[in-house]
Amino acid sequence: MKKLPIGIQSFEKIREQPDQFYYVDKTPFVKKLVEQGGGYFFLSRPRRFGKSLFVDTLRQAFLAKKEYFKGLYLENNWDWNTAYPVIHISFGSGVLHSLEELAIKMESILMDIRNEYGIDYEKLSVNDRFMEAIAKMARKYGQKVVVLVDEYDKPILDNIANKSLAIEIREKLKNLYSVLKDADVHLKFVFITGVSKFSKVSLFSGLNHLNDITVDARFSSLCGYTEEELHSVFEDRLADQDAAKLKHWYNGYAWLGERVYNPFDILLYFDKKTYGSFWFETGTPRFLIELLMGNHYPIAKLENLVIGEEIIDSFDVDRILVEALLFQTGYLTINSVVTDMLERRTYYLSYPNMEVKSSLNRWILNALVQDVVVKNETENILIKAIAEKRPEDLKDIFHRFFASIPHDWYRKNELSGYEGYYASIFYCYFAACGFEIRAEDATNHGRMDLSLFYDDICCIFEFKVLENAGEGSAMAQLKDRKYHEKYQGSGKEIYLVAVEFSKKDRNIENFEVEKVS
Known part of the structure; x- marks a missing residue:
């Protein structure tokens, strides 16, 4: 049998087309979580990292669907004789733009639980019916309930630019999640995952026993591929x-x-x-x-x-x-x-x-720059200047670029006196082009503003705004503090690049380059 990406990708397709997929077996983490004790876990990971897939793996394991784990670690390391009722809540699909849409989503979740497990609600509020569902499921099936919450924070993050709405949504979700504290006697296992990590006080009030495994070396590779997994599972794909x-x-x-x-x-x-x-x-x-x-x-x-x-x-x-x-x-x-x-x-x-x-x-x-066309043109010329060891050409490249930015944009942003703005432009260009760069690189004489490395060339930059410092101060600082000594003996050609800007003209005023002999 060939293998699937992360845990178990598609349970039906394993049976129907067993030779079409690859897998990276993450099921040992299911066993590991259960053995940790406590039973309440929280995991934050970036989007598109396999969180939902792992939640589904947990779901099938607790439902005792052994047929989905053939050839995986859990096949011979799990109690398949005991099935638990599972509540699976996901806010992953769609975007909720209002409290009304959130209310409809919560109602839909409760209806799904009712339809799947035959629960008749007697209460009216969302939190009361959620508690009712957990208690009735536990009594009906004679087993404690497993609660899995996927993308718990997505309704908040979807509206993060609207602070007041995001706070209102947070409070509604807090009302839902707070049920888990009082339902403890009926719960076997709880797993909550999402992108962000809100404080327990703000969203999980009372869940003091929630075990946060976000920054935990034991679970660091629960999502994602390790080097060993990549090479052992995708060996044929990595050829050449x-x-x-x-x-x-x-x-x-x-x-x-x-x-x-x-x-x-x-x-x-x-x-x-x-x-x-x-x-x-x-x-x-x-x-x-x-x-x-x-x-x-x-x-x-x-x-x-x-x-x-x-x-x-x-x-x-x-x-x-x-x-x-x-x-x-x-x-x-x-x-x-x-x-x-x-x-x-x-x-x-x-x-x-x-x-x-x-x-x-x-x-x-x-x-930062507004004019994307000019930005792209500048990138190509910039790469060539560095590759051909002509750092002095950067003066004209960036001078033309800064000149292309409308003065009205500066007026609205008030950044012309912001030294970090000019330095950020250089940094972002170099980073976007893929150069190796180091910011605030420390030496025994202080910190360089920026250093760039490519092939056998090293450029050390110092940035100044003339209205904040005297003319010539950038090169003077480069020489006085002897930043270049850190890289002498590296086999690279070292260039000192002093860049001084005019707040009044909003452009490069002085640009000096000296090669260190």
Whole structure:
């Protein structure tokens, strides 16, 4: 039998066409969760990572559908003699634009439970009938109930740009989920999953025993493909493929454990046989971009973002932190973690891979520059200038580009005096083009604004706004602080690039390049 992507993909198709699919067996995690004790679990993962598929795997296991697990780990490691009633709630399909649509969806969920298990409701409110369903199912079947909630947060995230509506939707969902606390005596197992990680207080009030396995090395590869899984399952598909390039493009997601590939990307890559931003293009990060721009966020900082556990552990409509949003939606991932003497964790985040880094910076660049046609033309000329070791050409390239931005756009955004804005333009261009770049790269003399590497060339950039610093200060700082010494002996040609902007003219005023001998 050939194999399916992640866990069990399509139970019917396994029987009908057993030789058509591949699988990566994630069923050991089903057994592992049950053995953990407690029975209440929460998992946050980015979209298109196989969350819904794993929820369905849990559902079939608790329903004791052994025929769907032939050849999988769970076939011989599960009690198939005991079936449990399962409530499966999903907010994954469609977009709910109002409280009325949410109410209709909740009513539909309750009707599905009634039709599947023959439950007659006597109560009127959604939360009362949800409790009624759990209690009556437990009594009717003589077994505790399993509750699986998929995409629990989607109605909120669909309306995240409308704060008041998002809060109202959150409160309605909170009313539904709060039933799980009082229904504890009737529950065997609860699994809740979604993209974001709202605090227990804001959405899961009273569920103090909810075990959050989002950032847990034991469950880090529950969704996604590990390196070993990719090569053992898709060995025939990887023949004649550039494994290092595939890893560079699609691997890199980490939640303290082993890094994993995005499964959506891998399957589409095998289908199309070309590299593309498959996962990125399934969602539009418009709200995220607006947050970044509205906060004048230094984009280069995303290359190596340092945050505390209080940020990575919480997200709420009342106080949306861009760092938490970037991490939970999959645009940044955990690169490393440091624990201090008080067991507090500091997380170092970065882009997971080339797809995300290049695509996100293209989106940011589009928001920063407005003129997409000029942007694309600039990219092509820029790549050639770096490849041919002509960093001095960057002056004319970027000067023409900044000149193409209407002054009215600056007036509306008030960014002409924002040094980080100009630096972000350079950073986003280089990142979108796929160059290796390092922002705020540390030396024993301070931090470089930006360093770029390509083949045997290294360019070290310093950015200044003339109204904030004197003329010539950018090159003076590059020389005084001897940033280049960090890369001497690397075999690369090193160039110092000093870029000074005029707030008045909204463009490059001085541009100096010196090659380090």
